[in-house]
Amino acid sequence: MLLAFSAALSTLVGSFYSTYQVQKEQLTSYTLKSNLAYAQKLASATDNFLKSALQQLEYSAKIIEQSPSNSKLLNDEAIRLNHQTDSFNSVVINLHGVVAATSPHFESLIGQQIQSPGAIEALKEKRPLISEPYLSAADNLIVFISHPLFDFEGKYLGYIGGSLYLKEKNILNELLEQHYYKGGSYLYVVSSNKRILYHPEPARIGNVIANNAVIDAVIDGEIGTSTVINSLNKPMLAGYAPITLSKWGIVAQRPLESTLSSLDTLTIEVIEQTIPMALVTFIFIGLFAHFIARPLKRLADNANTLDDPKSLEKLKSVKSWYFESQKLKLAMLREVTLLQAQIGVLRHDSQTDPLTDTHNRRSLNGLLNQLMLKQTPFAILEIDIDFFKRVNDTFGHDKGDETLVSLTNIIKKLSRRDDIVSRIGGEEFVLVLPNENSQSAYKIAERLRKTVESTEINTIGTITISIGIATWPEHSTDIAQVYKCADKALYHAKEHGRNRCVVADIS
Numbered sequence: 121m122l123l124a125f126s127a128a129l130s131t132l133v134g135s136f137y138s139t140y141q142v143q144k145e146q147l148t149s150y151t152l153k154s155n156l157a158y159a160q161k162l163a164s165a166t167d168n169f170l171k172s173a174l175q176q177l178e179y180s181a182k183i184i185e186q187s188p189s190n191s192k193l194l195n196d197e198a199i200r201l202n203h204q205t206d207s208f209n210s211v212v213i214n215l216h217g218v219v220a221a222t223s224p225h226f227e228s229l230i231g232q233q234i235q236s237p238g239a240i241e242a243l244k245e246k247r248p249l250i251s252e253p254y255l256s257a258a259d260n261l262i263v264f265i266s267h268p269l270f271d272f273e274g275k276y277l278g279y280i281g282g283s284l285y286l287k288e289k290n291i292l293n294e295l296l297e298q299h300y301y302k303g304g305s306y307l308y309v310v311s312s313n314k315r316i317l318y319h320p321e322p323a324r325i326g327n328v329i330a331n332n333a334v335i336d337a338v339i340d341g342e343i344g345t346s347t348v349i350n351s352l353n354k355p356m357l358a359g360y361a362p363i364t365l366s367k368w369g370i371v372a373q374r375p376l377e378s379t380l381s382s383l384d385t386l387t388i389e390v391i392e393q394t395i396p397m398a399l400v401t402f403i404f405i406g407l408f409a410h411f412i413a414r415p416l417k418r419l420a421d422n423a424n425t426l427d428d429p430k431s432l433e434k435l436k437s438v439k440s441w442y443f444e445s446q447k448l449k450l451a452m453l454r455e456v457t458l459l460q461a462q463i464g465v466l467r468h469d470s471q472t473d474p475l476t477d478t479h480n481r482r483s484l485n486g487l488l489n490q491l492m493l494k495q496t497p498f499a500i501l502e503i504d505i506d507f508f509k510r511v512n513d514t515f516g517h518d519k520g521d522e523t524l525v526s527l528t529n530i531i532k533k534l535s536r537r538d539d540i541v542s543r544i545g546g547e548e549f550v551l552v553l554p555n556e557n558s559q560s561a562y563k564i565a566e567r568l569r570k571t572v573e574s575t576e577i578n579t580i581g582t583i584t585i586s587i588g589i590a591t592w593p594e595h596s597t598d599i600a601q602v603y604k605c606a607d608k609a610l611y612h613a614k615e616h617g618r619n620r621c622v623v624a625d626i627s
C-alpha cells in the first residue's frame with residue numbers, strides 16, 4: 121500500500137512540478153520575447169521622432185539661412201517650430217554665439233551667450249546634434265537637439281535648437297507613455313552616459329544607473345533579453361534595444377513575480393481540481409492494496425499455526441481471488457494435509473502398541489487423566505496371560521505374538537465403544553471400563569476370562585488369563601494407587617491358582 125501510495129504521490133507531484141517548470145519556462149521566454157519586441161518597437165518610434173525633430177530643425181535652418189539678419193523671421197520661426205509641432209519644450213536660435221530668438225520668448229536672454237553643455241557642444245561641433253542630458257540654468261533636465269546654420273558661402277552662423285525638458289511633459293514621454301501597459305510592466309530610456317531619460321516614476325529621471333548589465337549592453341548598441349535584478353532587488357524579465365540615432369537605449373521589463381503570478385494561480389486551481397480525483401485514486405489504491413494483501417496476510421497468519429488441526433479449515437476459508445494467492449493457498453493446503461497426516465501417524469504411533477494396535481501406556485495415562493478430569497468413575501482390569509512363557513518356549517516367539525494379538529481381538533470384541541483397551545507390558549493388558557464399579561467390572565472380567573478360556577487359538581490351543589480389578593475413585597483417588605491395587609489383586613489371582621478374577625480390597 122505504501123509503495124502504491126508513494127508511487128502515485130510522486131507521479132502526481134512530479135507531473136505538477138514538471139508542468140509548472142515547462143509553463144514557467146514558456147511564460148518567461150514569451151515575456152522576454154514580447155518585452156524585446158516592445159523595446160524594439162519603441163526604439164524605432166523614438167528614432168523616428170528624433171529623425172523628424174532633426175528634419176524640422178533642418179527645415180527651419182534653411183528658412184533662417186536665407187535671411188539671418190531678419191529678427192522678425194527668427195522670432196516667427198522659433199515660435200512656429202515650438203508651437204506648430206509640439207516636438208520641443210523650447211526653441212532657441214543662436215547667431216554668432218549669442219541668442220537671437222527664443223520660444224517661449226525670454227527677452228533677458230536675447231543677445232546673451234548660453235553656457236549650457238548643449239549650446240557649447242552645438243557651437244563646437246557645428247553639425248546636427250542630439251546632446252547628452254544635462255541640467256539647465258533653470259534646473260530643467262534637458263536634451264538639446266540642434267542643427268547648424270550656415271550662410272550662402274558656407275560660413276558657420278550658429279544653430280537652431282530645440283530642448284526636451286525630460287522632467288516635464290514632453291513629446292518623448294507622451295510617446296513612451298502611450299505604450300505603457302499594466303501588469304507590472306514598464307519601460308525606461310537611458311542615455312549613452314547611463315542617465316535615465318524616461319521612467320514611469322518621474323523622480324528617477326536624471327538618475328545615473330551603474331552596474332546594470334542590461335544598460336551596459338543596450339548603450340553598446342546590443343539588442344537582446346535578460347533576467348536582471350532591479351534597483352529594488354527584484355528579478356525582472358527585460359528586453360532591450362538601442363536608439364541608433366542618439367545612442368540611447370530602451371529597456372522594457374516586467375517583474376518575474378507578476379509574470380509568474382498567473383501561473384501560480386493556475387497551478388493552485390489545477391491542484392484544487394485534482395485533489396478530489398487524487399483522493400478517489402488514493403482510496404481506490406488503498407482498497408485495492410487491501411484486497412490484494414488480505415489473502416496474503418491470512419495465509420501468512422496461518423503459516424505460523426500449520427500444526428493446528430483447525431488450520432486446514434482456516435486455509436480453505438481464505439478467499440484467494442487472484443492467481444498467485446490461489447497458487448499459494450493450494451500449495452499450503454497440500455503441505456498442511458501432508459503435515460497433518462504425518463502428525464496423525466506420529467501421534468498414532470506414539471500412542472499405540474504396534475503389535476496389537478491398542479493404546480500403549482502413555483496413551484492410556486492420557487485417557488485416564490481425561491476421565492478423572494471429567495470426574496467419570498472407571499474400573500481398571502489388569503489382564504495377564506497365565507504361563508505365557510511356556511507358549512513362547514513351546515511354540516516360539518512368533519506364535520507368542522500371534523497369541524497376544526488373538527487375546528487382543530477377544531478383549532476388543534467383548535469391549536464397548538467407550539472401553540479403553542491397552543497393552544502396557546509384554547503380556548500385560550489393561551482394560552478400562554468407564555462408569556463401572558467393582559461388582560459390574562468383576563462380572564465383565566469374568567465373562568472375558570471365560571471367553572478366553574474357551575476360545576481355541578490356532579496351533580496353540582487355549583490359554584487362560586488372570587485379572588486384577590480396582591476402581592477409581594472407589595479404591596483410591598490417586599491413579600497410581602489404583603494401579604497398585606489392581607497389581608495386588610492380579611498378584612493375588614496368580615497366587616491363588618491363576619485363571620481367575622480378583623477385585624482388590626478396599627483399604
Ligand SMILES: Nc1nc2c(ncn2[C@@H]2O[C@H](COP(=O)(O)OP(=O)(O)OP(=O)(O)O)[C@@H](O)[C@H]2O)c(=O)[nH]1
Nearest residue numbers: 504505506507508509510512517518520521546547
Ligand atoms: N511372544 C512374546 N512374548 C513376550 C512378549 N513380551 C513378553 N513376552 C514373554 O512373556 C513371558 C512372561 O513370562 P513370565 O513373566 O515369567 O510369566 P508367565 O510365564 O506368563 O507366568 P505367570 O504370569 O506367572 O502366569 C516371558 O517369557 C516373555 O519373554 C512379546 O511381545 N511377545
